[in-house]
Amino acid sequence: MARFLFLAIAALGLLAALGTVLARDLVRAGLHLVAFFFCVACLFVVLEAEFLAAAQVLIYIGAVAILLMFGIMLTRNAAGGEADLSGGWRVPAILAGLAVFAALAFGINNTVSPAGAGPWARVVERPALEPADAAWKAERSRAIDDMPRVVGEQFMTRYALAFELAGLLLTAALVGAVALAREDEAADSVAEPEPGAEARPPVATSPRPSTTTAP
Amino acid sequence: MPPNVVPLDLRDFIGVAPAVILAVWGLVVIGLDLARFRRLEPEARRVACGRATLAGVGLALGSAVFLAWVDSLALTDSGRLVALFGESMGGYLGRTDGLIFLGTLARGLAVDVVNVLLLALLAMVVWMSTAYRFTDDLGEYFALLLWATVGMMLLAASEELAMLFIALETTTICLYIATAFERSRRRSAEAGLKYFIYGSVSSALFLYGLSLVYGLAGSTYFDAIGRMLRAGDPGLAGNLAGASALLLLLVGFGFKVAAVPFQQWAPDVYEGAPAPVAAWIATGSKVASFLAMLKVFVHALGPWSRPSESVMGPGWLAVVAVVAAVTMTYGNLAALAQKNYKRMLAYSSIAHAGYLLVGLAAASVSTEGPAAAGGVVYYLVVYALANVGAFAVAAWLARDKGADAISDLDGLGARSPFLAACVVVLMLSLIGVPPFAGFFGKLYVFMEAMRQGPSGTRIVLTWLVALGLLNSVLSAFYYVRVLKAMYLREPSGRPIGPARPALALPIVATAALVTALGVFPGPLVELSRSVAVPMLTARRLEAPAADDLPAPGAESPPGVAWRPETPTTD
Amino acid sequence: MNNDIPLSWFLYFSAASFAIGLTGVLLRRNAVAVLMAIEIMLNAANVNLVAFWRYGTPAAGSGPMPGVILALLVITVAAAEVAVGLGLILLCYRRWRAVDVDRYDTLSG
Numbered sequence: 028m029a030r031f032l033f034l035a036i037a038a039l040g041l042l043a044a045l046g047t048v049l050a051r052d053l054v055r056a057g058l059h060l061v062a063f064f065f066c067v068a069c070l071f072v073v074l075e076a077e078f079l080a081a082a083q084v085l086i087y088i089g090a091v092a093i094l095l096m097f098g099i100m101l102t103r104n105a106a107g108g109e110a111d112l113s114g115g116w117r118v119p120a121i122l123a124g125l126a127v128f129a130a131l132a133f134g135i136n137n138t139v140s141p142a143g144a145g146p147w148a149r150v151v152e153r154p155a156l157e158p159a160d161a162a163w164k165a166e167r168s169r170a171i172d173d174m175p176r177v178v179g180e181q182f183m184t185r186y187a188l189a190f191e192l193a194g195l196l197l198t199a200a201l202v203g204a205v206a207l208a209r210e211d212e213a214a215d216s217v218a219e220p221e222p223g224a225e226a227r228p229p230v231a232t233s234p235r236p237s238t239t240t241a242p
Numbered sequence: 243m244p245p246n247v248v249p250l251d252l253r254d255f256i257g258v259a260p261a262v263i264l265a266v267w268g269l270v271v272i273g274l275d276l277a278r279f280r281r282l283e284p285e286a287r288r289v290a291c292g293r294a295t296l297a298g299v300g301l302a303l304g305s306a307v308f309l310a311w312v313d314s315l316a317l318t319d320s321g322r323l324v325a326l327f328g329e330s331m332g333g334y335l336g337r338t339d340g341l342i343f344l345g346t347l348a349r350g351l352a353v354d355v356v357n358v359l360l361l362a363l364l365a366m367v368v369w370m371s372t373a374y375r376f377t378d379d380l381g382e383y384f385a386l387l388l389w390a391t392v393g394m395m396l397l398a399a400s401e402e403l404a405m406l407f408i409a410l411e412t413t414t415i416c417l418y419i420a421t422a423f424e425r426s427r428r429r430s431a432e433a434g435l436k437y438f439i440y441g442s443v444s445s446a447l448f449l450y451g452l453s454l455v456y457g458l459a460g461s462t463y464f465d466a467i468g469r470m471l472r473a474g475d476p477g478l479a480g481n482l483a484g485a486s487a488l489l490l491l492l493v494g495f496g497f498k499v500a501a502v503p504f505q506q507w508a509p510d511v512y513e514g515a516p517a518p519v520a521a522w523i524a525t526g527s528k529v530a531s532f533l534a535m536l537k538v539f540v541h542a543l544g545p546w547s548r549p550s551e552s553v554m555g556p557g558w559l560a561v562v563a564v565v566a567a568v569t570m571t572y573g574n575l576a577a578l579a580q581k582n583y584k585r586m587l588a589y590s591s592i593a594h595a596g597y598l599l600v601g602l603a604a605a606s607v608s609t610e611g612p613a614a615a616g617g618v619v620y621y622l623v624v625y626a627l628a629n630v631g632a633f634a635v636a637a638w639l640a641r642d643k644g645a646d647a648i649s650d651l652d653g654l655g656a657r658s659p660f661l662a663a664c665v666v667v668l669m670l671s672l673i674g675v676p677p678f679a680g681f682f683g684k685l686y687v688f689m690e691a692m693r694q695g696p697s698g699t700r701i702v703l704t705w706l707v708a709l710g711l712l713n714s715v716l717s718a719f720y721y722v723r724v725l726k727a728m729y730l731r732e733p734s735g736r737p738i739g740p741a742r743p744a745l746a747l748p749i750v751a752t753a754a755l756v757t758a759l760g761v762f763p764g765p766l767v768e769l770s771r772s773v774a775v776p777m778l779t780a781r782r783l784e785a786p787a788a789d790d791l792p793a794p795g796a797e798s799p800p801g802v803a804w805r806p807e808t809p810t811t812d
Numbered sequence: 813m814n815n816d817i818p819l820s821w822f823l824y825f826s827a828a829s830f831a832i833g834l835t836g837v838l839l840r841r842n843a844v845a846v847l848m849a850i851e852i853m854l855n856a857a858n859v860n861l862v863a864f865w866r867y868g869t870p871a872a873g874s875g876p877m878p879g880v881i882l883a884l885l886v887i888t889v890a891a892a893e894v895a896v897g898l899g900l901i902l903l904c905y906r907r908w909r910a911v912d913v914d915r916y917d918t919l920s921g
Contacts, residue, residue, distance in 0.1 A: 028815060044852050047836065047848055053842065053844060056848060063829070063852060071859075079884065082887055097898070098844045121835055123835065123838060131827035132827055134486050135827065137482060152816035152817075153866050163870050178877070180247050183250065186404060192408045196408065197891070198269075200893075200896050203386055203415075203416070206423070207434075208899045404878065411892070411893070418900065419896055422903055428907045435903075442897065449854060453858075453882075456861060456879060459871065460870050461870065461871035462882065
């Protein structure tokens with residue numbers, strides 16, 4: 028049962044990922060991306076990390092995907108929203124992707140795990156936590172049952188500095204993004220097309236001229 | 243709090259005092275700029291913001307020096323610490339296990355020395371930023387410089403993968419933004435976007451490699467990973483997952499230090515970014531990333547470097563050796579063709595990354611053990627100093643000419659002879675001409691590379707050293723073009739004005755330091771060795787418990803048996 | 813008889829989405845689309861991290877959940893990265909009226 032569930036989620040997720048990468052319309056790509064994020068959240072649930080799944084839905088779907096949608100909308104008229112796949116590079120890119128997948132899959136199949144445990148391909152079930160005969164088993168079953176609390180404890184003790192640094196990173200991103208996106212006179216004065224910038228034909232985009240006006 | 247949670251000692255925050263001060267000071271600068279400086283004239287505002295930032299950097303520098311004093315006292319005379327700070331605090335400060343935050347971060351003299359270096363460089367970069375006008379968001383700009391430095395200091399000190407990742411990201415994200423800060427030029431925005439795209443792709447690859455390492459070793463601590471790999475593992479033989487992880491990590495670090503083939507961003511970003519930001523990308527970010535790379539590759543993944551006879555060949559040593567060879571050759575050849583001063587510096591910094599990678603490859607197999615990484619540390623210090631000075635010249639050009647071609651330097655030798663002489667010193671040091679420190683740095687790195695145990699690696703490294711020497715000769719040609727422009731050509735167009743202290747001081751100070759370190763290399767060599775050893779041998783606080791994994795590495799602690807097949811010689 | 817999902821299935825899923833994301837990065841010219849492909853790659857790494865956490869035996873003293881913590885940090889970083897990335901993309905868009913990476917041409921690289 029769990030296996031069927033996994034296969035269904037994984038198949039949907041991979042289709043959504045393919046859709047994101049291949050969809051010509053960026054809005055559609057963005058919607059595929061939301062579906063992919065959701066499938067990953069479902070996988071987190073399957074992996075018994077519900078808190079992480081909630082964070083994934085809230086942050087990725089609630090914030091990241093919405094931001095991306097804003098980005099698509101704000102820059103939409105120039106690209107024409109379609110046919111931005113690079114023509115000459117299509118085959119090498121797909122080959123590179125396949126090669127990476129092949130290498131990784133081969134690696135997963137034939138891992139020589141230094142930890143003394145068997146290779147990854149032979150791990151068919153998660154370690155049973157029931158007879159809590161080792162410290163880590165008790166720790167982990169507590170982590171699964173009470174994840175928000177354990178995450179909080181970890182962020183307040185072991186990863187205290189990482190947590191602070193993440194806060195600093197978000198502050199920096201906020202300050203920086205505001206400073207970058209602020210409209211000012213200087214930006215407007217150079218926004219006029221310089222010779223050569225607009226005259227070049229669009230590279231590998233639609234033959235349709237972009238019907239752009241300033242928003 | 244339940245009993246099985248390991249509590250955090252809040253005094254651990256003392257060990258990161260410089261980073262905490264800088265992080266808070268960033269907000270202080272933004273606040274001061276908003277509340278007071280914004281009303282001033284642009285010129286006065288810039289200087290005021292710069293001075294406010296410098297005050298914070300000075301404060302952090304003071305705390306770092308104080309910590310260095312405490313930590314050196316802990317090594318020599320810990321009884322004195324108890325007398326000075328009382329029983330509990332003195333006992334805490336006198337600990338020499340070198341780890342804080344439950345092992346996620348290193349502390350100790352090595353960390354303090356790196357912090358002092360980064361802060362001194364930062365002070366010069368901040369001062370340089372007050373020399374000319376390139377942005378109007380001054381508070382934000384200086385805050386981002388400070389925050390990027392927080393990331394760098396913690397990156398160089400991290401002992402654990404989560405900490406490493408978040409510090410790396412903090413550093414680079416702050417620098418992406420700072421790169422795009424020059425509002426009046428389109429190329430700055432373009433450079434920022436390019437840097438961002440290359441950077442985030444490489445950090446995604448890096449993260450995937452990191453997840454594979456976590457899966458293989460079951461831990462995120464460098465030391466635990468190293469112990470796990472050292473215990474009964476036949477190198478990388480047949481382990482394609484390990485090899486992919488290694489390559490992916492190499493991509494991530496290769497991007498950060500601009501090694502071929504991940505260097506495409508560097509020339510564009512250096513050219514497009516404002517000169518002080520480019521200086522900080524070329525020096526601070528590179529120093530911190532290289533130290534982190536040393537830790538990950540030598541400390542955590544060290545066992546994978548050793549040669550083995552099987553299919554996967556000689557581990558990462560061969561890959562790094564190839565990357566080093568290609569990087570230095572490509573950097574130097576491409577630099578020959580440059581007419582833009584900042585682009586030339588970019589390619590030269592790629593070439594220097596190549597020399598440093600030789601040092602990294604050498605450190606992993608040296609008979610000297612971790613002390614061999616001292617060469618890399620020394621080279622990093624010297625390289626960073628010379629490059630900050632060289633970028634101050636770029637800032638000077640940007641201020642007076644609004645451009646940065648090498649030909650804009652024409653006639654500088656006649657206009658300001660003293661500063662031109664300092665630039666000569668910097669360029670000679672970058673080439674590696676004695677008696678300047680660049681020469682000694684190269685000598686040291688190459689000497690460490692020659693001092694190898696196994697014959698197979700010795701041949702490889704000897705070839706690398708030969709290539710490095712050839713490359714040094716090659717590099718002379720493009721650095722000399724700068725000297726030729728300064729002394730042999732007549733100035734054309736608008737002349738370069740006098741450099742005020744904001745520009746003159748970094749140039750003079752770095753030239754003086756580079757000369758002093760070249761003439762008296764001894765103290766810094768000692769210091770680099772003493773920095774390198776604890777950095778690469780930091781042990782975990784907790785010993786492996788009996789009921790956990792078999793933990794076969796427990797009986798051979800890594801500090802003692804550096805490389806199992808060649809016993810450590812003093 | 814066990815019905816649990818093998819670890820390698822998660823790893824295959826993650827490897828496949830990572831490869832798809834990488835293809836997308838190489839294939840796309842639009843900066844926003846590249847950003848989306850990068851998000852796919854980050855998510856793939858997250859699946860890996862959580863799967864390794866749940867299935868692996870931890871080394872001593874590495875905490876109850878390093879993989880989950882790392883995944884949470886990655887989610888944070890991704891949010892910051894997207895905010896900064898969109899700021900940069902909009903900045904460039906205002907200058908060039910284009911989001912195709914190929915069309916920015918002041919720098920020769």
